[in-house]
Amino acid sequence: MPKQEQFVKEITDMNVDFARWYTDVILKTELVDYGPVKGTMIIRPYAYAIWENIQAELNTRFKKTGHKNAYFPMFIPYSYLVKEAEHVEGFAPEVALVTHVGNEELPEKLVVRPTSETIICDSYAKWVKSWRDLPILINQWANVVRWEKTTRPFLRTSEFLWQEGHTVHETPEEAQEETLKMLEVYREFAENVLAIPVLVGRKSEKEKFAGAQATYGMEAMMLDGKSLQAGTSHYFGDNFSKAFDIKYASKEGDLKYVYQTSWGTSTRMIGALIMAHGDNRGLALPPKVAPVQAIIIPIAAHKGGVNEKAAEIKETLENAGVRVEVDYRDQSTGWKFNEWEMKGVPLRIEVGPRDIENGVVTVARRDDFSKAQIEIASLEKAIPELLDTIQKNMLEKARAFRDSHILTVQDMEGLTAAVNSGNFAKAMWCGERSCEDKVKELTSASTRVMPFDQTPVGTKCVCCGKNLLKEDGTTEGKVIYFAKAY
């Protein structure tokens, strides 16, 4: 049996069992391993390198929008958690608690941060005195802990890595503007870096963050038609500033409460990358986050000059800003092709003796499996261009997939059929929690976001059938997406 087939067979067919496909891919590509404590994961070098690329891209965007990074302690006094009523209700059941140091019991149990609003607000109450101190625009990269019953690497783990922005403003308008600005930063990042087109909009009351006045999110469609919430941006109003007494002296000398936001994305995004772009051969990584953008495979390396030429091309491409490696290992060419295809490397460059004689190399794309011969002299320009093309093509492919998997539905029959056959359902919703709950109960789909474009897609609530068309021709209720979700 040829090696290639052997190899591919190790990954479960995604159309047969998507969950097993996911597990096969993340373990076999050495993205991740399971930690010894339930629900924890080890982020192996290949996945961590993706995370570092994500961090670099987000940091550039955060800094451009005026934010600075900082670091707050991970241990939060339990008494802080309970200051904001909704917040404690949302997080208390899943927080890990430190009660002892060595053999000694602590005077107060400590929460291992599930998120840092409370401890950061405690500092902001000290730091904010006058309008001159505002706005405060801080972001933090950190590990957080939320004890989940059902876990899966990257998607839902007891500990994960993330960034959380926490900002303080003078007015509600300014804070609302920040909330939407960061949502837009996330959207642009998801599309242009992760090559994942996302649906953005406001979350329902049921789905919003514990303690927020409004939560906005971006939803990414996975290849099984399920949704993955890939980032959220919250407007807190003065909920936390009242709980933590964060006040400033205005220009006019009044003492006023501040208005706040927070926003976050996490290692979940690596899960999104896998499930938005992968296939039965394994990962397919967009060039902007791929740890290796081009892999050079020497062919018939025992022949003189092949390894030397490979090294030369590597240097040329490195100088052109490409993340490139040569696979010199003592393995068959077929094995190497499969290995790097599975690892999702965007470009494979084959360097063989005959090609060298002709001054060319063979370049194979991971996104569409096309192959072309390229002159060695033009690689410096051609490879970066090709990486750009792949980046764009992956986004368009994902967009076409998503757009063809959003069905507009008018009733529960339509909604059920849509979400049960791997689609999102776009529908009118009366806005009542009871309908949201009923849809969830009957289909296991939840409300995802209400898009900013609220052009009506029907006249009745998809669930209760209530007429939403008013006499003046306008429509009540909301346009909203329903989907099964990770």
Add this chain to the structure above:
Amino acid sequence: MPKQEQFVKEITDMNVDFARWYTDVILKTELVDYGPVKGTMIIRPYAYAIWENIQAELNTRFKKTGHKNAYFPMFIPYSYLVKEAEHVEGFAPEVALVTHVGNEELPEKLVVRPTSETIICDSYAKWVKSWRDLPILINQWANVVRWEKTTRPFLRTSEFLWQEGHTVHETPEEAQEETLKMLEVYREFAENVLAIPVLVGRKSEKEKFAGAQATYGMEAMMLDGKSLQAGTSHYFGDNFSKAFDIKYASKEGDLKYVYQTSWGTSTRMIGALIMAHGDNRGLALPPKVAPVQAIIIPIAAHKGGVNEKAAEIKETLENAGVRVEVDYRDQSTGWKFNEWEMKGVPLRIEVGPRDIENGVVTVARRDDFSKAQIEIASLEKAIPELLDTIQKNMLEKARAFRDSHILTVQDMEGLTAAVNSGNFAKAMWCGERSCEDKVKELTSASTRVMPFDQTPVGTKCVCCGKNLLKEDGTTEGKVIYFAKAY
């Protein structure tokens, strides 16, 4: 009273009370704030930006030496900690323990990592099968927790940020080579990036890491003559591989234990920067780690063209790779001079109307307070060169200080006098723990490192007076540095 004097008076004179000077500097420059939980610190944006520069410089060096970053869970089953006997003895009393999640007690208490040898070795035991899997060269950036009785921001805190390298090798020789290679990476980094000349060498048995066969360290001299251990590199031999059963099949087919190392540096290095370079005006930051390398102060900004010229110069310098800002705030020039001097910015660029007419700016250095007029047209070249000069000058200044504060001593009288007057003592030591303990008891100085250059500096043990000169003319015992330490 002029503003400048007012300002400077807020920082305690370092010659009067060095500890209060340190606290004043870190709080007033907004490097840090105290966290609500005992011994924790908030790393504010200005300090975190220094940390980011440190991370970038170290990452470049780690990657160049073949290491990759990864991330392991922070929760370690308690049973792991006890597998290596010395290790648990060293860390058990100061570990924070998670016992509950929400209201539920966990089946096994979890250690919040004080260091990650045990959890990483657990993975290595799974990942290492044959010689083909070796070496493994992994580094991790993470937060760690060690509950300390006496704490001080950056120097000793319950939680701190660090990097920990963990490597696995086939042979003792290869692991020993790695241990010393990373010590050298640290030394070169400390000198060329932090501008801190360090003493490197082996630690005594008493001072070595719990679980190591040998610990090497780098010691930095602070301006009060005390030593700060700024990084360590450990050779484990097969201590951990035996405890965690990490074996590989050799080329010859035998099953063999691996040999390991670990090495780490932490946010302590920010403390070292402060205490190695600061003065009574505040911080003085080496250009390579300074968040702002040059601050532009518009003079008489109400006059036309000043702010515009400042913005123009900023853009020019940014394009030349300089981290530069303009202080447009509505504050007096004197206030701004003091503020940025206190914050340790290497260069101040004054842009005033008369200077603009003459096509020049005034540039003031933080390291030696010298001022010069520089043509605007040549700033693009002159400022990066000046930053280089400052970087080198700060290292030389620190080296001169250090070299003049190392006294070679022959007996306890000399040693006591040296360490009590702000010096390191270089001495001969018989090698007995009893002498090490006695020196500590009598002077509070501890052994720091045994330098690689063991040219004898005397013939008797500095403590017990034992004759170390042998009949064949060689010398027993060790050359070692004693110092009070942070």
